[in-house]
Amino acid sequence: MRLLSSVAAVAALALTTPAFAAGQTPAPQTAPAAAPAPAEEADSPEEAAFEAKGEAFGEKMETMSNEMKAAAAQADKAKAKTDLDALQARYQPEVDAFAQELQAFAVTQGAPADQMAAVVVQIQGIPAKARTQIEQAAAAPAAAAAPAQPQ
Helix, strand or coil, X not given: CCHHHHHHHHHHXXXXXXXXXXXXXXXXXXXXXXXXXXXXXXXCHHHHHHHHHHHHHHXXXXXXXHHHHHHHCCCCXXXXXXXXXXXXXXXXXXXXXXXXXXXXXXXXXXXXXXXXXXXXXXXXXXXXXXXXXXXXXXXXXXXXXXXXXXX
């Protein structure tokens, strides 16, 4: 069943958010190639549809990250904060909805509910985590460029 690989890819996305924040391109989220068992069935239409949703969600998170990077890079830090607040507020409902859809789908496919609850929490934290890491990355060059103050 490819559901577990889809769930693993989404969970990996949640854990690779620092790569987005650091301005790196994360490694492609592909499942390891495994030879299908002879008796293994092809993906159901529901699994294929949800896998497509997962890919679209990953692209949406990359877009969010890029928008947050641009907002954090502004010279006007008050405007940067306001823009970051707006971006986080705009994306959070989409993230929450996807996390809930993933949980419901995975549980109906036989995934353990307790494990899925943990995945949901990770996914729902993506916007806040990305923002924090992007803000830290934006502040790091400014801190390095500031001259040391004699004490």
